[in-house]
Amino acid sequence: MNALRHLQDELSEMERAGLLRTPPAAAAPAGMLVLCSNDYLGYAGLPLPSELASASGAGASRLVSGNHEAHLMAEREIAAWLEMEAALLFSSGYAANVGAVAALARPGDVIVSDALNHASLIDGCRLSGATIEVVRHLDAEAVESALVRARGARRRWVVTESLFSMDGDTPDLPHLRELCDRHDAALVVDEAHALGVCGPRGTGLCAEAGVRPDVLIGTLGKSLGLHGAFVAGSSTLRTYLWNRARSFVYSTGISPMVALASVDRVRRAAADDAARARLTRVARRLRSGLQALGAPLLPGSSGPILPWVLKSPGAAVEMSQRLAGAGVLVQAIRPPTVPAGTSRLRITASAALSETDVERALAGFREALR
Numbered sequence: 001m002n003a004l005r006h007l008q009d010e011l012s013e014m015e016r017a018g019l020l021r022t023p024p025a026a027a028a029p030a031g032m033l034v035l036c037s038n039d040y041l042g043y044a045g046l047p048l049p050s051e052l053a054s055a056s057g058a059g060a061s062r063l064v065s066g067n068h069e070a071h072l073m074a075e076r077e078i079a080a081w082l083e084m085e086a087a088l089l090f091s092s093g094y095a096a097n098v099g100a101v102a103a104l105a106r107p108g109d110v111i112v113s114d115a116l117n118h119a120s121l122i123d124g125c126r127l128s129g130a131t132i133e134v135v136r137h138l139d140a141e142a143v144e145s146a147l148v149r150a151r152g153a154r155r156r157w158v159v160t161e162s163l164f165s166m167d168g169d170t171p172d173l174p175h176l177r178e179l180c181d182r183h184d185a186a187l188v189v190d191e192a193h194a195l196g197v198c199g200p201r202g203t204g205l206c207a208e209a210g211v212r213p214d215v216l217i218g219t220l221g222k223s224l225g226l227h228g229a230f231v232a233g234s235s236t237l238r239t240y241l242w243n244r245a246r247s248f249v250y251s252t253g254i255s256p257m258v259a260l261a262s263v264d265r266v267r268r269a270a271a272d273d274a275a276r277a278r279l280t281r282v283a284r285r286l287r288s289g290l291q292a293l294g295a296p297l298l299p300g301s302s303g304p305i306l307p308w309v310l311k312s313p314g315a316a317v318e319m320s321q322r323l324a325g326a327g328v329l330v331q332a333i334r335p336p337t338v339p340a341g342t343s344r345l346r347i348t349a350s351a352a353l354s355e356t357d358v359e360r361a362l363a364g365f366r367e368a369l370r
Ligand SMILES: Cc1ncc(COP(=O)(O)O)c(C=O)c1O
Pocket: 092, 093, 094, 095, 097, 118, 120, 161, 165, 190, 192, 193, 219, 220, 221, 228, 229
């Protein structure tokens, strides 16, 4: 008897619905242009500086014997970059969001969560046991109504991304800060896609808007081209998460080698206005080229994320396959990553793309659209 026989049934059901995901090739074939990574500054392919000497593994949870000087150096560097009091490293953005939100909010609290928040924020909200008020995407009035309704709650939290990963749009952060202050709520902002990319010295959209979130989450795996993540805020927040964030406490500390590399990458990103300018040029050219080809990019999207909604999973997969045939890798994004009826190509710009690459990519889109 095979106790897991139902798995094949579920996979077949997913295949029938056009939602089965099959692993892509381990690396894009040579010559293929990648327009779906989060490697916005083009750092992911860089080797680590040879003078970086550090232990490869932490060996244990940071609370046991896995706390290394490299972790502390990285946390100081990140905090200084973002002008926050402190930061705490996590092994991924997923772990940071699940761990932080679930540790901070409790049953009896209300979390006001944007409808398009990342799965890791959603999972953190669910794990916390708090009441979750999902509000329409970017709807500050809905946030306010939810906060008014939550007046009697133990505590109130507003959770949002700053640059939404799948839609490439941005909430009115100063308005959210003002609502949080007025209703005694804490503002939690995931800056995964904005750090390195937006704001002065790449410090993100909160910094650009002059907003201080109570909790700021950033990743090392996107524009910084490494792996891992952090939560930044007050020293008290860091100590609290050190004690209470289960994905931190009950997990091996991130590799000290990666932590040390992140010191280098944060310094590099902070100084790299040239890469940000290249990224802006690439994104603008892609946007205008795609619009000229009649690809309806999502209104409201801006910057390096260019979502082209094709609605059905089949249409998104077919266009992705046609693009692959034309030498351009853009994976189809389907439910449950995005809501039903909004399957899409999430096209991303990178400073690593040369002008020739961008023109070749647009020629690939032209061919795929024919
Ligand atoms: C908004 C957002 N937050 C968090 C994550 C998770 O980050 P990581 O890939 O480091 O787990 C992602 C990446 O998918 C993301 O898009």
